[in-house]
Amino acid sequence: MFWQVQTNIVVSLILGIIIAHAFFRLDKSELINRLFMYLIGLDILIMLLEIGSVIFNTKNLSTFRILHLIVNILGFIIVPVFLLLGVLYFECWLQKALRAKIKCNRWIYVPAIILFVLTLINIRTGWIATVSLENDYIRGQLFWIVPTITLFYLGYGILLIWRYHKRLTAYKYIMGLMYFTIITLVVVVQVVCEDYLTIWSTVGGLLVCAYVFNIIDGLQYDALTMMENKQSYLSYTSKLAKKQKLTLTAINIDLDDFKIINDRYGHQEGDEALKSFSQILRGSFPYKHRIFRMGGDEFLILSEQQNKKQMIKYMERFKERVKAYNASSGKVYDLKFSYGMDSYNSDYKCVEEFLKYVDSMMYTQKEKKKRRRI
Helix, strand or coil: CHHHHHHHHHHHHHHHHHHHHHHHHCCCCCHHHHHHHHHHHHHHHHHHHHHHHHHHCCHHHHHHHHHHHHHHHHHHHHHHHHHHHHHHHHHHHHHHHHCCCCCCCHHHHHHHHHHHHHHHHHHHHCCCEEECCCCCEEECCCCCHHHHHHHHHHHHHHHHHHHCCCCCCHHHHHHHHHHHHHHHHHHHHHHHCCCCCCHHHHHHHHHHHHHHHHHHHHCCECCCCCCECHHHHHHHHHHHCCCCCCCCEEEEEEECCHHHHHHHHCHHHHHHHHHHHHHHHHHHCCCCCEEEEEECCEEEEEECCCCHHHHHHHHHHHHHHHHHHHHHCCCCCCCCEEEEEEECCCCCCCHHHHHHHHHHHHHHHHHHHHHHHC
8 A cells, every 4th residue: 555655745744845935935926837837736645635535445444434425525626726826827928938918818718618517527426536335446437538528638738838849948858859859748647547646746756847947047047137047148158168160149239328228217216227128139030039138128039040131130229119119118318239240250360259259249330329429
């Protein structure tokens, strides 16, 4: 009996530590963080119910048949709730990964709602699962609906990842596919081999991995603008420096008169200006381009896919969008910027020299603007 639940016990303890840490460290005002904690809590509860089901599932404990029945009923009722929250969490994660809103179809929640209703009906009918008079757990004639709907949602997740794979980084695309593939395989195994209680402990393990990955990812992004930060830039450029044949175009951008915005209207307004500027910037360039906030009001765009001529087109689009924002924002100040742009070639000794030159081009343009005002 113990071998069936020992994994659940260990994973539940680890998740208990994770949820305690998340409660104190995560920003609970963000929906994605609340959903994550709900999923951990439900997964712990389901694993504890599974442990109870295994303990009570013996003829020697037939006097506990009612408890055995209640444990199984509660477990099945929680499953559709977990699926609903899981879909919501995944959609939030995807929007955060894309840094853009995605169109979510509300009909996708219907199968989970149907399953929830069926689990309530199951209390009286035993259509999904029940406990015999001899205290044996028995799958009902409609049990197949539970794994079918679960696999439907896993397929929906894989479909969404594939749909947006061109806008996801290779790392997030591969990790997303791995998550859904692993859970799908485990669901199939447990349906075929009833004695293997692997689904919820596996989900728990993946939730632990997700938490660790989110912490690591958080170290690579600027909290204000959600652009990649200086640490991410250093990691990325160190990899670029090792490439023998390098195709790279860089644009270094710096806001003009940002100090004036901060001094006159306050740092909160300065933060709003940075957020607005970064949103326009992100929306003007393809998602495969790496955009870094280098500190303060300075940004760097790096692209291994585009040549300088193509980047000029994106830059013109960015200028037009900034102009449109200034005309419609109602702010007492305009967003203005200077920039330098070039493509890497054999004239440069290394990537570092190339990026320094692009940086100097931006400061040259900024100085020219200052001299025109004098």
